[in-house]
Amino acid sequence: MDGRNRTDIKPGSRVRIVLKQDQQSGRLTEGTVKDILTNSPTHPHGIKVRLVSGEVGRVKEILAG
Secondary structure, eight states: OOOOGGGOOTTTOEEEEEEGTTTTTEEEEEEEEEEEOOOSSSTOOOOOOETTTTTEEEEEOOOOO
């Protein structure tokens, strides 16, 4: 599942995000959502979140379980 719909993402979800500095390379960082930073219900590049680790990026993949 991709990360363009805010309703699909909840605090505690396991996700893969792309950090700002990794946007060109497309490198993904895996982690657990702490806060959802995007207010709109959808975003074409992915919902912006803060991970428990403190990293901020846009969700590219939502992991099952």
